[in-house]
Amino acid sequence: MKLFRTLISYDEALRTVLAHASRTGYEEIRFDDALNRVLAEDIRSPIDSPPFDRAAMDGYAIRGEDSFGASPQRPVLLTIRKGVPGPEAAVECLDVREGECVPIATGMPVPRGSNAVVMLEYTKERDGTLEVYRPVPPGKNVSVRGEDVKAGEVVLPAGRRLRAHDIGMLAMLFQRTVRVYQRATIGIISTGDELIDPRTSSVADEHAQGTRPSKIADSNSYMLAAFTHPLANPHRIGILQDDPEAIKAAIRSALEGACDAMLVTGGSSVGSRDFLTDVVEALGELLFHGVAMRPGEPTGFGIINRRPIFVLPGYPVAAIAAFELLVRPFLLALHGVADERIRLPAIARKDIPSAVGRTDFVRVKLQKEAGRYYAEPIRVSGSGILSSMTKSDGFLVVAANKEGIAAGETAAVTLYE
């Protein structure tokens, strides 16, 4: 059983990981299948939007100049041009001349000759004549062609993860397909003689009776698949016993097959963590093993056939810490995204001690008081305590150059998705 006496810093580990995150290829998909996908091209607008000058309010299209001087006491009188069967007619058939107006609804093209819209509430119709009670400068309540988006303008840049309103923008621009990064496929293996599959085992009863107390459920492969899911395609290979040859064969086959990268978690039995990194060394190159972070210290990373492989700790909270701090940035980089999550400033309730040189992943519960958020660290005895995750709202990171966070200090909390 080795100790990790020569740890690399978290920053160095992150640099190493990102240096090996080669972007995935492109694919062209329908815009309405692209929610949460990452653009691999700048989207330029092929059109002006709005495509024509249009009314921004319900009312009457007028020549603004005609309304100057209008007041409730001295309304301006305009002739209403009627016979407006539809929006096309409004554009194509009507001209608004001096002293005239045309009824118009929000979104309709503004007829030729007019340059402003007077809101309905500042008018009154009386026998085919409109009384206007307020002056309206030219341009008022008109959305000019191209005001939203101009033809040729980059509206959504490459590297953007598409949100719901971006899908609306793509629709508005008739962008039938978009080029996005292919979703990488990530192979996931849990190793450990003590693991059994909770989907197929009914060991819970046995546990309750205490007859096989040393077997535990494989939660890691399911959990890592769920963490991976929003970012890439998880391919859960399942549990392998602590048998180096079987693990080698499984990794080789996954990396020769569909998997662009792998996550392998170690068991907790004697030596199992070391033989995983031995397996990586035997099949390829181990770039690091042991990172000055807590939890997550026994994290390793290597390259087999130019494909990256993470060796993650078997303890679930350590595996999550390694996922959040190393695997997530890696998966984002694979797809051309910088980690864009906005972090919540929150005030530490208690001192959060750490050690200089070590990066800490601290689960916190948030409390809101008088519009400010407070972060209460969840203290537990080890990284096996998964309830420290489920009871928390997010995590904060104590950087390697800090001795800790003092009570009252503001720290940046990453919220769970």
Place this chain on the structure above:
Amino acid sequence: MKLFRTLISYDEALRTVLAHASRTGYEEIRFDDALNRVLAEDIRSPIDSPPFDRAAMDGYAIRGEDSFGASPQRPVLLTIRKGVPGPEAAVECLDVREGECVPIATGMPVPRGSNAVVMLEYTKERDGTLEVYRPVPPGKNVSVRGEDVKAGEVVLPAGRRLRAHDIGMLAMLFQRTVRVYQRATIGIISTGDELIDPRTSSVADEHAQGTRPSKIADSNSYMLAAFTHPLANPHRIGILQDDPEAIKAAIRSALEGACDAMLVTGGSSVGSRDFLTDVVEALGELLFHGVAMRPGEPTGFGIINRRPIFVLPGYPVAAIAAFELLVRPFLLALHGVADERIRLPAIARKDIPSAVGRTDFVRVKLQKEAGRYYAEPIRVSGSGILSSMTKSDGFLVVAANKEGIAAGETAAVTLYE
């Protein structure tokens, strides 16, 4: 063309909407399919976890009392019991007696008789004898049975949207299936003679040439489907012309069919908004039409055959505002969730004027300076400007009882998902 002179308050609109959000039924699904689904039952642990007292560190299992007085100068000497083929043997075959120790790795069951683990780095092995350099109190570095979760404890409450680490917890507890709320099916229709489908039309070229400038793409139905997708199953019915009978038939058929609720957006042509609410009145009951909010004022809501229907504004930003402020809480309530999003406190860069009695939905761009976030409101001339969404990072709400937000004031920003 009606005006909404009698608007109800946003709070009243929200109350009305939530009063008609009947929860969906239950279904039992596999735990590993349950990411982002909402629990319809409390999950109680069937087991203690850890299921046995286990080592929280690599080292040696000892009787803590034996180490008292140990120091680098005067190490305590313990006899190492060897022959530990695996974790089960450690539990079942070994007893640690006074003056003895057993090598142990993180996660392994602590052998009978021992009550603490001394970390590897505070020991040295020499000829079958262990030198211990530090005293270790009983209980140290041992995760006791049930420390993470106790049998019978509620670990995940009903109403919780399941996150990745919750999936890990369900696996750990051998919770093969979970009862969740069924995802509601939400019918989505865009209406308007001016709309064409961007997926099947190639009108962009025509736009560029200006020959049919009055036709615009239906972005709303695609966008609302994307907004709905994380919360419920969108069923995009598509575009309907401004023909009350056709719209009636489509709504009737959707609500008699699979749709639990509907979102219908109005066109921007004269009167189309009103006839949508007329259609709702003809088929069922219109509960409100016109909300004191901006954008989103012409939002309506009704009940047809006991199924809720939202009449949303045709302008995309107004439709989004109505979605975020009324439809999202409704969809969350359908699935038994309170709106749990944590909002980011941010300092207003500029005055954001509003009117007392009106609720404003303000798009903002965030800037970070010295650890604090600043919110820059995006000012645009109307609710048709979709780029005001794509250029923003989130939104803030100016409540009806406020005259606005002053520059320098802190407001809560909801970040887009």
